[in-house]
Amino acid sequence: MGHPFDTVKVRLQTQNTYRGIVDCVVKIYRYESILGFFKGMSFPIASVAVVNSILFGVYSNTLQALTATSHQDRRAQLPSYTHIFIAGCTGGFLQAYSLAPFDLIKVRLQNQTESKLWPGSPPPKYRGPVHCAVTIFREEGPRGLFRGSGALMLRDTPTLGFYFVTYEGLCHKYTPAGQQPSSTTVMVAGGFAGIGSWVTATPFDVIKARMQMGCVNQRAYKGMLDCIVTSFRQEGLGVFFRGFTINSARAFPVNAVTFLSYEYLLRMWG
Numbered sequence: 001m002g003h004p005f006d007t008v009k010v011r012l013q014t015q016n017t018y019r020g021i022v023d024c025v026v027k028i029y030r031y032e033s034i035l036g037f038f039k040g041m042s043f044p045i046a047s048v049a050v051v052n053s054i055l056f057g058v059y060s061n062t063l064q065a066l067t068a069t070s071h072q073d074r075r076a077q078l079p080s081y082t083h084i085f086i087a088g089c090t091g092g093f094l095q096a097y098s099l100a101p102f103d104l105i106k107v108r109l110q111n112q113t114e115s116k117l118w119p120g121s122p123p124p125k126y127r128g129p130v131h132c133a134v135t136i137f138r139e140e141g142p143r144g145l146f147r148g149s150g151a152l153m154l155r156d157t158p159t160l161g162f163y164f165v166t167y168e169g170l171c172h173k174y175t176p177a178g179q180q181p182s183s184t185t186v187m188v189a190g191g192f193a194g195i196g197s198w199v200t201a202t203p204f205d206v207i208k209a210r211m212q213m214g215c216v217n218q219r220a221y222k223g224m225l226d227c228i229v230t231s232f233r234q235e236g237l238g239v240f241f242r243g244f245t246i247n248s249a250r251a252f253p254v255n256a257v258t259f260l261s262y263e264y265l266l267r268m269w270g
């Protein structure tokens with residue numbers, strides 16, 4: 001559900017040919033058809049369960065270790081926000097490294113603008129996710145598969161701390177004492193946690209996407225600092241918030257459903 005929005009976000013962050021969201025959507029639809037929005041989706045679908053298990057599993061277990069309480073106990077007595085933040089950061093840090101290669105391949109495939117609809121259009125560089133992984137490995141070495149992972153780690157570590165603090169705080173505020181949060185509360189708290197965390201995550205999300213592409217405007221970056229400075233010099237402060245609007249529209253439903261699943265699974269098996 002969220003992938004088409006993600007493709008528009010990634011294109012806005014890494015290509016300067018689009019004038020805005022509408023222009024990007026129209027161009028993708030016109031030149032690449034509806035399928036253009038779904039480029040690079042297979043790896044995220046294959047990896048989302050593992051990546052989310054790492055994030056939510058590490059978060060829950062770290063919180064359990066810090067507070068010596070189970071998930072159900074924590075509903076009655078909210079742990080301190082410092083503990084929630086530390087547990088969220090730990091989950092974010094570890095999920096970043098498991099996500100890095102999948103995210104890299106997703107971004108490279110999403111950025112392929114070539115289309116089978118137009119005769120004479122050159123074939124895309126990557127024929128699919130496996131071919132993309134093999135080509136990156138061959139051309140850029142094993143470390144190439146982790147390109148942008150430093151920026152990804154900086155994006156996910158603190159912001160996932162805020163993500164869980166927002167979620168737990170909102171659930172606690174809108175749930176009567178001693179009760180479990182309702183599905184609506186979980187979805188609204190999850191949706192706002194998603195949007196809130198992306199506010200702080202967007203600058204490093206832009207840098208991460210640009211590092212993963214290796215260059216923007218034919219200019220290769222020498223490192224993360226060079227990417228930050230060059231992007232700022234050439235495109236101004238606004239560059240660090242590219243894709244934020246479309247990403248927020250995506251983040252609300254995606255995170256509402258994510259937290260609803262998390263709560264239901266914990267109630268069933270926790």
Ligand SMILES: CN(C)C(=N)NCCC[C@H](N)C(=O)O
Nearest residue numbers: 156159163197198201251254
């Ligand atoms: C700000 N960040 C990095 C997050 N909130 N990450 C948590 C995962 C969110 C969900 N899969 C999504 O793509 O929105």
